[in-house]
Amino acid sequence: MNVPKPLPGSFRDPSGQVYQRNGRIFRTVNESFSHNFAFVRSTGLFQQLADRNLILPFTDVAPDVLQASGLPAACVLEAPTLPFISFPYEWPFSALKAAALLHVRIHLEALKVGVTLSDASAYNIQFQGAEPVFIDHLSFRPYRQGEIWAGHRQFCEQFLNPLLLQALCGIAHNAWYRGSQEGITTEEIRRLLKWRHCCQWNILTHIVLQDFFQKSATADRSVQGPSLSTASFPLASFQRMLQSLADWIEQLTPKTGGHSPWKHYTATCRYSPAETDRKKRFILKFVQHLQPGLLWDVGCNSGEFSEAALEAGARYVVGFDSDQGALEAGYARAREKGLKFQALFMDAANPSPSQGWNGEERPGLQARASADAVLALALVHHLAIANNVPLVQVMDWLIGLAPHGVIEFIPKNDPMVKTLLQHRDDIFPDYTWEYFCQCLHRRAVIVHTETVSESGRVMVWFRRLAVETA
Amino acid sequence: MKKILYVWWVHVSLILIVFTDSAWAYLDPGAGSMILQILLGGVAGVVVILKLYWRRFTGYFRRDSAEDSGRSVPHDQET
Numbered sequence: 438m439n440v441p442k443p444l445p446g447s448f449r450d451p452s453g454q455v456y457q458r459n460g461r462i463f464r465t466v467n468e469s470f471s472h473n474f475a476f477v478r479s480t481g482l483f484q485q486l487a488d489r490n491l492i493l494p495f496t497d498v499a500p501d502v503l504q505a506s507g508l509p510a511a512c513v514l515e516a517p518t519l520p521f522i523s524f525p526y527e528w529p530f531s532a533l534k535a536a537a538l539l540h541v542r543i544h545l546e547a548l549k550v551g552v553t554l555s556d557a558s559a560y561n562i563q564f565q566g567a568e569p570v571f572i573d574h575l576s577f578r579p580y581r582q583g584e585i586w587a588g589h590r591q592f593c594e595q596f597l598n599p600l601l602l603q604a605l606c607g608i609a610h611n612a613w614y615r616g617s618q619e620g621i622t623t624e625e626i627r628r629l630l631k632w633r634h635c636c637q638w639n640i641l642t643h644i645v646l647q648d649f650f651q652k653s654a655t656a657d658r659s660v661q662g663p664s665l666s667t668a669s670f671p672l673a674s675f676q677r678m679l680q681s682l683a684d685w686i687e688q689l690t691p692k693t694g695g696h697s698p699w700k701h702y703t704a705t706c707r708y709s710p711a712e713t714d715r716k717k718r719f720i721l722k723f724v725q726h727l728q729p730g731l732l733w734d735v736g737c738n739s740g741e742f743s744e745a746a747l748e749a750g751a752r753y754v755v756g757f758d759s760d761q762g763a764l765e766a767g768y769a770r771a772r773e774k775g776l777k778f779q780a781l782f783m784d785a786a787n788p789s790p791s792q793g794w795n796g797e798e799r800p801g802l803q804a805r806a807s808a809d810a811v812l813a814l815a816l817v818h819h820l821a822i823a824n825n826v827p828l829v830q831v832m833d834w835l836i837g838l839a840p841h842g843v844i845e846f847i848p849k850n851d852p853m854v855k856t857l858l859q860h861r862d863d864i865f866p867d868y869t870w871e872y873f874c875q876c877l878h879r880r881a882v883i884v885h886t887e888t889v890s891e892s893g894r895v896m897v898w899f900r901r902l903a904v905e906t907a
Numbered sequence: 908m909k910k911i912l913y914v915w916w917v918h919v920s921l922i923l924i925v926f927t928d929s930a931w932a933y934l935d936p937g938a939g940s941m942i943l944q945i946l947l948g949g950v951a952g953v954v955v956i957l958k959l960y961w962r963r964f965t966g967y968f969r970r971d972s973a974e975d976s977g978r979s980v981p982h983d984q985e986t
Contacts, residue, residue: 449933450933451933453937486977514966521928522973524941555933555934556933558935583943585936585940585944585945586936586940586944587934587936588934588936589937589943589944590935590936590937590940593940623939638970642947643943646939646943646946647937647939647940648939649939650938650939650940650942651937651938651939651940654938654939654942669948670944670947671948671949672942674947674948674949675944678947714922789972799942806945884949
């Protein structure tokens, strides 16, 4: 009997698991949870939230679609596949904030109909463009009057504390979150806060007191106490807590303080309007010809060219950049204009690895590489010169991301490259147009090129070879 | 006094850990979070904590014999 295997990241919740088969996504509801699931479904909550695009819709399918014989499933649900899966440590500040607000909003709606969420994992949320959407239908269960909010600690660690790290300390959450996987503990954030922060009621309760009580409670487990049948967290208090968290998070903004190289990119950018137009026309031609379903824009900056690609016919664009200011601008652009554009944090020299349990719970960027096309504009010189990555490896990596793409070559005499070499020796004798083409021809053919600036910047449209040569 | 207070918080948190129905929960809610919610729950929650404090305070002086008998509590569920 061929029992299907769940996705590597779907193992913690005994209520059911997620499976992928033939490009479709299925979720099983185990017998032990079927009664609770039926109750939640009967409240109409799923439909209500799906109608408002707050949660992924689902349909019931026959178990044999999944070839689910042998699985302990009471029923099987199918949900739509998402264009790209991303993780909280890849989201910019505003995306994590939007995800936190979505979680609280959904929880408040659920409580109105006698339903609660059993956890508060940030991994229960994905994005469609700039809009967060809740994906874990099995997180919902019946609410028991007066029960404690079981997800509060997790909400603080995976949503609140990473936001506070940026809002109060000016430190981006991405690197820390990627390392810890489960966010930032309350003890850790408390150690970073100043006394003046702790005077605020929300911080005093959710951070300082929670940490104090946790420390005192975990010191000694050897003594038994009586029952506490009269203890409760009244529903009204629960709802007030959720609402006050939402009000607090709503007004959090990143504390920038320092200078972001890309914050004023449009003011300091060395492209003239004519040069920018030439770049956009090149991309327009490329995208109109290819009509990619999924396009990656590596080094997307504020998303200007990602937007151009969408206008030209790309269905979905995922942009990557390592600058927080640029990502905030990109997220704001997508949100304000309703673009199918998702800006994510990534250092191209250090992309997200596969990690978590067994090294596969959270697939790395390479494992999720499924783009139809890639843009790499004003990127190669950053990797080859600023990061000392051999040019041949840069080209191999970029061409490996998608079968078609546009790469921009910026020559040494360009002001942007001169800036990188301003305070260091030029140890890059191979960084030339000729060698760039030689590297590209190892794995691809050049379809079209165009010089777009007076300094000699060249846009190169490539097509990866079907049979790769060494 | 510091030690009494310390033991008090330990007892309160263990009560919560023992009492909480974890039938549906794969998630460890965290004792610190639970105690915070009890206190924020309003006057009733504060009264409950105060009642426990009195029982634990008097129980502290009888605690030595309970420790010697080797009673233990189950560990809370890990995430």
